[in-house]
Amino acid sequence: MEITVEITASLIDQVFTAQKKQSLIMRQSTANQRIALLNKLMNWIKSNMEDINRAIHADFKKPYPEISITEIYPVTSEIKHAIKHLDAWMRPKKVHTPITMLGSESYIHYEPKGTCLIIAPWNYPFGLALGPLVSALAAGCTAIIKPSEMTPHTSALVRRLVEETFDRSQVAVFEGDVDVAQKLLAKPFDHIFFTGSPSVGKIIMKAAAEHLSSVTLELGGKSPVIIDSKTDIKDAAEKIIATKLLNCGQTCVAPDYILVHAAVKEALLHELKENIQKMYDPKNKGVEKSKDYTRIVNGKHLKRIKHLLSDAEMKGAQIYWGGYVNEEDNFFEPTILSGLSEEMDIMHEEIFGPVLPVITYADLEEAINYINLKPKPLALYVFSKDNEMIKRVIRETTSGATVANDCALHFLQNELPFGGVNNSGVGKAHGHFGFLAFSNEKAVMKQRIGLTAVKPIYPPYGIKSKKI
Numbered sequence: 405m406e407i408t409v410e411i412t413a414s415l416i417d418q419v420f421t422a423q424k425k426q427s428l429i430m431r432q433s434t435a436n437q438r439i440a441l442l443n444k445l446m447n448w449i450k451s452n453m454e455d456i457n458r459a460i461h462a463d464f465k466k467p468y469p470e471i472s473i474t475e476i477y478p479v480t481s482e483i484k485h486a487i488k489h490l491d492a493w494m495r496p497k498k499v500h501t502p503i504t505m506l507g508s509e510s511y512i513h514y515e516p517k518g519t520c521l522i523i524a525p526w527n528y529p530f531g532l533a534l535g536p537l538v539s540a541l542a543a544g545c546t547a548i549i550k551p552s553e554m555t556p557h558t559s560a561l562v563r564r565l566v567e568e569t570f571d572r573s574q575v576a577v578f579e580g581d582v583d584v585a586q587k588l589l590a591k592p593f594d595h596i597f598f599t600g601s602p603s604v605g606k607i608i609m610k611a612a613a614e615h616l617s618s619v620t621l622e623l624g625g626k627s628p629v630i631i632d633s634k635t636d637i638k639d640a641a642e643k644i645i646a647t648k649l650l651n652c653g654q655t656c657v658a659p660d661y662i663l664v665h666a667a668v669k670e671a672l673l674h675e676l677k678e679n680i681q682k683m684y685d686p687k688n689k690g691v692e693k694s695k696d697y698t699r700i701v702n703g704k705h706l707k708r709i710k711h712l713l714s715d716a717e718m719k720g721a722q723i724y725w726g727g728y729v730n731e732e733d734n735f736f737e738p739t740i741l742s743g744l745s746e747e748m749d750i751m752h753e754e755i756f757g758p759v760l761p762v763i764t765y766a767d768l769e770e771a772i773n774y775i776n777l778k779p780k781p782l783a784l785y786v787f788s789k790d791n792e793m794i795k796r797v798i799r800e801t802t803s804g805a806t807v808a809n810d811c812a813l814h815f816l817q818n819e820l821p822f823g824g825v826n827n828s829g830v831g832k833a834h835g836h837f838g839f840l841a842f843s844n845e846k847a848v849m850k851q852r853i854g855l856t857a858v859k860p861i862y863p864p865y866g867i868k869s870k871k872i
């Protein structure tokens with residue numbers, strides 16, 4: 405799809421200046437005024453469901469039910485949650501006054517950070533552009549969105565949504581690639597909310613450093629799954645396959661690889677295969693025929709995953725199931741791998757596709773050490789009937805989130821902070837945490853006239869210090 409308007413630095417400058425001015429008005433906005441903006445967003449979504457489905461499907465054949473659950477629902481539920489709680493979130497929060505400060509009062513005033521930039525990835529091109537916008541509007545900020553160039557139909561739809569719903573001094577969209585992103589990053593935004601890869605995250609953080617803009621970086625990485633010998637293998641395999649193959653593995657919180665206790669490895673491999681067939685090939689006609697299976701976003705990413713697979717095979721990995729690729733349609737069959745080793749690229753790079761390496765461990769310490777030697781993951785999943793084992797994994801590893809006996813479900817739990825740690829992200833999103841990401845927690849202290857706790861230590865110090 406062609407982008408008709410040339411995005412020049414001067415066009416960006418015009419919109420940025422208008423948003424800066426508007427942000428001073430938004431700073432004084434009430435909860436009801438912000439809720440009105442959120443309702444406008446909700447109404448557009450509700451009235452344009454078919455267009456949303458069509459755009460996302462056109463980009464990479466994402467099935468409609470998956471679009472509803474993973475793209476539209478997270479945004480509408482984020483809007484509903486913000487509307488319900490906004491009044492409480494905005495209320496100043498009183499803090500305790502210690503005896504040394506007697507007479508004064510102190511509270512936290514939540515003020516909007518101001519003019520913000522949202523840079524979105526392609527894998528959930530609707531939800532990950534608009535989810536952060538909900539938090540920005542709830543916090544009272546203006547925002548410029550830069551959707552991903554890899555999903556042009558959805559990018560154009562997001563622009564249409566914004567242009568039909570908001571004045572560009574409140575919210576604007578600039579479509580385009582790295583060049584547009586770089587032009588935007590040259591402006592002194594008050595906050596930058598970036599979702600994408602760790603490597604680009606570093607570029608964003610460097611650009612933000614120029615202006616000391618604050619950042620939220622929602623990044624990726626390799627999210628492991630630990631499978632204990634004491635667990636329900638059928639339940640674990642079903643949940644792993646459902647989340648791994650959602651969006652064809654192109655999900656930031658998808659299980660990247662499995663560490664399974666050696667005693668249950670064969671049972672797990674069998675159940676993983678059974679579940680692929682049950683979910684995507686019940687009539688034994690091949691997964692390629694399934695309307696429920698998304699495609700890889702483009703040829704470049706297909707080749708990247710193919711390389712990971714052939715590199716692993718060349719270095720001794722065995723394909724337990726799958727491996728077929730149709731380049732003409734960007735189809736990549738679900739693929740389960742065993743016989744892995746650390747020389748393989750697939751054990752270091754985020755896979756972001758439907759290939760699932762399965763590694764065995766003999767005791768839990770080995771699995772924990774393996775994870776701790778790698779960059780900190782966005783999510784860690786653990787399947788076990790043993791609560792002590794789960795507690796030990798939580799205590800002895802670090803990750804943006806740990807989910808026991810399920811995968812990826814925490815993304816839909818608005819009461820939890822969502823985000824990574826170091827390599828997998830900086831800062832948190834969703835619900836109240838999203839509101840806080842776009843807010844400055846301003847410290848306010850009110851003293852009584854004529855009174856101050858520190859008067860006894862005013863200069864001249866000489867005479868007083870003798871008394872102390």
Ligand code: NAD
Nearest residue numbers: 524525526551552581582585600601604622623624625656
């Ligand atoms: P990406 O980092 O390649 O691109 C993300 C955005 O950054 C796009 O809009 C792109 O145009 C822009 N961009 C790319 N290069 C840039 C540069 N040099 N300067 C400025 N902007 C640039 O990521 P992607 O391929 O779109 O998405 C996949 C990655 O995103 C994976 O690593 C995945 O795990 C991660 N992700 C994380 C989350 C999360 O919530 N933590 C969600 C989805 C995806």
